[in-house]
Amino acid sequence: MRLQKDIDILYEKLEKYLKRAEKALKSFQPLSQDRELAEVMDYSVFSGGKRLRPAIVYASAELFGNLESTIEPIACAVEFLHTASLLLDDLPSMDNTCNRRGLKATHVVFGPHATLLASHSFVSLAFQVVSESKLPDQKIRLIVSELAHSVGPNGMSLGQMQDLRGIKHVKNSLPLQIAEKKSAMLFAASSYAGAVSAGAPDGACNIMRNFGLSFGKAYQVLDDIRDAKNEDKPARSVNVVQLVGEGRTLKLLENEIKKARKALSKIGSHDLLEGLLDAIKTLADHELSKPRVS
8 A cells, every 4th residue: 555655656746747748749740741650650659658768857957957948859859769769679579579558569550660660760850859959069969979879889779689699698797787788878868968958067967877877777677576577487588587586686776776866965856866766666675575477
């Protein structure tokens, strides 16, 4: 009962960011001049996502006292990049997922070819909206570089490649390396971009990047815990719980939360960001207390 109450309170805090992100995303419709491609993209991005990455952008900017409309394209860009990654992840040649957010996966509805084109389009659109934003050129350059690094050959693409190789190719001494590349780096880019957009000093922007990186790793570990508890068979992808066991997994998650809190303490307090960290720990404890579903 207490857990559900805590979750409800957190979603109330997220609501204002979610609504703002949704409105900003819809301002870019139609997402393509081609009706069919626009339909695929609409289905993919307007399918009930939590908008957590845009929320991180907004909250990071808010820490530095700036939530002007110039931040909207940045919030949209990170959601476009996240959506692009989900489209690729779900493909039969990747994770082979047939459902996403309670709906049929995009490739199931529209086919893999349209899904690949939509993913490519979202990546392009993300950088387009940032470059055409009303932010100063120097801020645009920093944000574009950060976003590109987070999803490029040493970011998300690298993480996906390592993930596809399977658990036998991951060293136990580096259990979070795939979580960092596949998921955490885009969270880091989100918190960094929010700070840059708000005009924060370089040092503060770097601190926010560190916050996002630790937050993202903890968030991915929570996802791994859920997967390990609810899958009939281990997935082809790498799962931290399967790699190091539940006890060490929880310690890794707690360590990342501790690092995220330490980074945030250097900047200031923020109810949403602190609430998200609390929620990750609470949900991890709850999931680990449940028996495996098989």
